[in-house]
Amino acid sequence: MQIIMKAKYLIITMALLALACSLTSAYDPSPLQDFCVAVKDPASALFVNGKFCKDPKLASANDFFLSGLNIPRDTSNPLGSNVTAVNVDNLAGLNTLGVSLARVDFAPYGLNPPHTHPRGTELFIVLEGTLYAGFVTSDGDAGNRLFTKMLYPGDVFVFPFGLIHFQLNVGKTKAVAFASFSSQNPGLITIANAVFGSDPKINPDVLTKAFQVDKKLVEYLQKQIWLSNS
Template identity: 55%
Template structure:
């Protein structure tokens, strides 16, 4: 091989190793803060929202009233998740974070789930011992963490996953899988 061929091979190898790392990350915030608004007042678009004129920003842009209040729980899993993100707390835009409040009913749970674009840290403030409601807060490392609830995804997919495939994967009877799919 010639020296030119070796140099080209070295450059291509370096690109092959670094390119996937560069593509697989969230964008960095471009400024200290950009209070999100839904109208293009000045036309500056950052992290999926237009920026409010910094001269018009107020403390209210960084405050969400009522988050300290318990939420009613009336569903099959026994929990109520209140999302706090740039859509209801505009000051979070470009900060790369969001939050959820989880209210648990008696024997309630937060079903197994993942956040495809975030890590989650959960803090319980009150234990649920089967007699009283509990509350927890979770901090997420993304402005838009997304959520994928495992049971909904597996048993409620459309089109449905073949019950025989799920029965074999979970080592269950196919009739039980069809019953589970019917619930979703």
């Protein structure tokens, strides 16, 4: 009887372990775009949460190669910064690997304005110049705490997944940094662009109450040309 009971418990234990393993592997894939509206006819689909895959037999070294990140970018815009993304759109071999990269150039006093990456954490390293960088925590966890740091060549700073962050060149010379992301397409939401430059415009009554400012100020901001440095 004891042997039968031990065998029974062993079978139950193995079944529970198998169920746990199946549950840990049965998760939804991370989104790679803002949304993915389902279609019933596959012929009308563009992709499945990312990009279609090339036949591995047809792949070449060039699918995993990109040059030119050593070239300074034009920062003669109102923001004084320029972001050069390296993602699945220009480096096909990144597809499904969950990583991407960007070069960020700053003019003197240039700004990479407050923004978020809704699908990835950012690891930021300064190569040249002096940058003031920071991020703001979410409403609930730490009450919108601001974390900032002065960054110099060789310094690394992490911007956690989805949090609003920024970088400002506080020096009189240009600055250069590289950023890596935990997604092949981390996405970008520039706060001012999204709030005041949406298409169509957000009802001014919404923003007037949200920001507790005069409606004329909201309407003025909505008339401005909001730029993206990406």
